[in-house]
Amino acid sequence: MMKHPDETIDQGRRDWFGLAAAATAAVAAPGVILHLASANTAPEAQPASSAVRWGLLIDTNKCTSGCRDCVDACDRENGLDLQTKPPTEAPTAWADQKAVWVRKVKLADGLTGRVTNLPLMCQHCEHPPCVDVCPTGASFKRADGIVMVDRHICIGCRYCMMACPYQARSFIHQPMHDQLTRVPRGKGCVESCNLCVSRRDHGLPSTACADACTAAGKGAIVFGDLKDPASPISLALKAMPSRQLREDLALNTGVRYKGV
Amino acid sequence: MARALMSNPGRWAGVGLILLGLCWTLAAQVAWAGDAQHFVRPGSKAATLGGCVEATPFMRRNHMELIKHQRDITVHQGIRGARYSLAGCIDCHVSHTADGQAVAINSKQQFCYACHAFAAVKVDCFDCHAAVPRGGPLSAAASGQGATSERDPRGE
Ligand code: SF4
Ligand code: SF4
Numbered sequence: 001m002m003k004h005p006d007e008t009i010d011q012g013r014r015d016w017f018g019l020a021a022a023a024t025a026a027v028a029a030p031g032v033i034l035h036l037a038s039a040n041t042a043p044e045a046q047p048a049s050s051a052v053r054w055g056l057l058i059d060t061n062k063c064t065s066g067c068r069d070c071v072d073a074c075d076r077e078n079g080l081d082l083q084t085k086p087p088t089e090a091p092t093a094w095a096d097q098k099a100v101w102v103r104k105v106k107l108a109d110g111l112t113g114r115v116t117n118l119p120l121m122c123q124h125c126e127h128p129p130c131v132d133v134c135p136t137g138a139s140f141k142r143a144d145g146i147v148m149v150d151r152h153i154c155i156g157c158r159y160c161m162m163a164c165p166y167q168a169r170s171f172i173h174q175p176m177h178d179q180l181t182r183v184p185r186g187k188g189c190v191e192s193c194n195l196c197v198s199r200r201d202h203g204l205p206s207t208a209c210a211d212a213c214t215a216a217g218k219g220a221i222v223f224g225d226l227k228d229p230a231s232p233i234s235l236a237l238k239a240m241p242s243r244q245l246r247e248d249l250a251l252n253t254g255v256r257y258k259g260v
Numbered sequence: 261m262a263r264a265l266m267s268n269p270g271r272w273a274g275v276g277l278i279l280l281g282l283c284w285t286l287a288a289q290v291a292w293a294g295d296a297q298h299f300v301r302p303g304s305k306a307a308t309l310g311g312c313v314e315a316t317p318f319m320r321r322n323h324m325e326l327i328k329h330q331r332d333i334t335v336h337q338g339i340r341g342a343r344y345s346l347a348g349c350i351d352c353h354v355s356h357t358a359d360g361q362a363v364a365i366n367s368k369q370q371f372c373y374a375c376h377a378f379a380a381v382k383v384d385c386f387d388c389h390a391a392v393p394r395g396g397p398l399s400a401a402a403s404g405q406g407a408t409s410e411r412d413p414r415g416e
Binding site: 042044045046047048073076077079140142143144148150151152175176178179180181182183184185186187188189196197198199200201202204208211212 | 341388393394401
């Protein structure tokens with residue numbers, strides 16, 4: 001078959017273009033590399049890395065009945081204090097249905113009568129059942145171990161809420177209005193503790209709940225990197241006995257408890 | 261044929277109507293295009309800047325692709341404050357009332373609403389995302405300004 005004359009390649013022209021492109025690249029490249037290098041130093045420009053695994057260690061001996069400082073701090077951090085009861089909803093129903101990312105739980109030993117107080121949030125499981133059951137891939141685990149919901153993909157089926165052994169997830173039933181810029185939230189999606197993900201992305205050292213607990217003088221919550229053997233959380237885990245809640249499920253939770 | 265047309269006033273009226281219709285459609289388009297110039301609200305940061313993060317014609321057609329791609333990078337990789345962040349769009353394009361309150365960017369005649377109403381495309385972003393800058397990239401507590409709530413009067 002004969003080639004159409006238009007399709008034959010003009011090698012001279014090609015070479016010239018190649019040369020021109022190379023020259024352009026040579027001129028542009030130093031600028032590009034400089035730009036990338038300067039952008040990369042900011043923590044918010046770094047992707048979440050599997051070199052770390054974020055976790056919490058909660059000392060239940062230091063957690064007291066009636067104190068809600070961690071819960072309130074979480075609410076403020078994530079704009080959950082901006083939720084308002086829909087006029088049609090009964091107060092009791094609202095107390096049940098409004099989103100909570102961390103709850104205060106009281107455990108009572110029926111035999112000895114010993115009462116333990118603890119804050120319960122998403123346990124950031126290494127093998128999260130909520131991720132296993134999600135039909136859309138919305139429930140996912142980040143490289144740094146944070147388990148969260150991509151609300152863009154969540155269809156609100158609430159399978160994950162049923163699968164979570166810790167009742168850590170909430171569903172938003174009503175249209176939302178007063179969200180914070182850093183915590184988009186909306187009707188029809190599931191949400192839960194994300195270990196203050198905007199703080200993580202900006203390279204800050206702690207979570208709202210841990211800060212509040214420290215500020216209250218209790219110091220019951222330690223946040224840190226479970227993969228760094230020298231981090232305060234790893235040292236504390238090594239020094240003192242601790243447990244995972246429902247460790248029989250072998251989820252390898254990122255949140256650990258002392259004194260339970 | 262031409263003679264037949266000319267001899268038939270009814271046909272002429274028909275052609276005239278069609279022409280009138282076309283002219284009206286064109287005029288409406290031109291008027292809308294003129295409006296589009298003003299979709300950038302006076303008093304917003306965007307009104308003081310020479311250009312958007314990309315060329316305006318490109319942004320008009322492709323902003324949704326940019327922010328859709330960016331959202332995956334932000335949610336899954338935790339990369340924030342990037343060139344195509346939706347929070348950046350809102351920061352720059354939001355306008356303010358006389359007493360300095362931010363006006364929801366998707367409310368009537370505001371930046372998002374105006375074009376989307378013209379294009380008859382529903383904006384879902386603000387079912388979840390704040391339509392005014394609220395709270396900043398870090399909480400007051402995280403940036404060391406104490407434990408205050410970020411409840412503010414709602415910009416509508
Ligand atoms: S605690 Fe529940 S929501 Fe959190 S990762 Fe485990 S299963 Fe998922
Ligand atoms: S509610 Fe959303 S995150 Fe949960 S399983 Fe369904 S789609 Fe996945």
